[in-house]
């Protein structure tokens with residue numbers, strides 16, 4: 508493990524997820540005054556700007572980097588944050604990437620739920636326990652809806668936004684576990700050590716979100 512570079516309190520390290528959250532995060536942070544111009548398609552995983560390092564991560568890794576303090580702050584979906592179980596400070600609901608985590612079955616499916624497929628086992632387990640449903644949970648990595656279509660599972664827990672994926676596949680939403688949107692997350696120690704930069708940034712993001 509190479510030692511982490513020593514950075515002064517004026518330097519910030521930001522964790523951003525690849526994928527659908529990236530572009531809007533970069534646009535919002537630019538509006539908030541960060542010197543952030545991510546390159547187009549590139550294999551680079553770390554980008555350096557004046558006073559700012561940006562790490563490009565998988566969604567699930569953002570809470571890990573922020574909680575362990577390798578990144579001072581980041582942006583990630585509430586769904587991923589809940590699933591991570593990490594108690595990072597979550598000062599701003601950024602409102603974009605809005606969707607919900609739902610229980611889904613084939614249209615008209617009846618009978619008990621005995622096996623549930625999901626990318627969100629922790630959230631699914633908590634929900635099933637609260638409902639008193641003693642189902643097995645199968646962790647999958649993507650295209651979760653296919654598990655209900657193929658009989659791998661008799662229900663799935665997955666994200667719904669427009670409902671287009673459900674309609675296209677003869678599935679229906681039976682319950683909503685919780686609503687999700689992108690969140691600003693901040694390492695608690697960094698908030699103290701780098702407060703002169705992080706506090707104004709949090710305030711600016713709050714204002715931008717409130718202004719819609």
Ligand SMILES: Nc1ncnc2c1ncn2[C@@H]1O[C@H](COP(=O)(O)OP(=O)(O)OP(=O)(O)O)[C@@H](O)[C@H]1O
Pocket residue numbers: 525526527528565566567583584585586587604605606666667668669687688689
């Ligand atoms: N259809 C959707 N509409 C709106 N927001 C969504 C939708 N699907 C996912 N999201 C939100 O955007 C986040 C990132 O989604 P994305 O599709 O980029 O991740 P992914 O490619 O499935 O994840 P990874 O490859 O990192 O496992 C999700 O965690 C969720 O908060």
Ligand SMILES: O=P(O)(O)OC[C@H]1O[C@H](OP(=O)(O)OP(=O)(O)O)[C@H](O)[C@@H]1O
Pocket residue numbers: 649650651652665666667668669670671672673
């Ligand atoms: O209600 P909708 O508007 O159809 O959106 C929901 C779909 O969007 C996400 O998938 P995504 O397109 O990111 O593909 P993925 O399964 O590879 O994550 C999610 O997993 C659902 O499948």
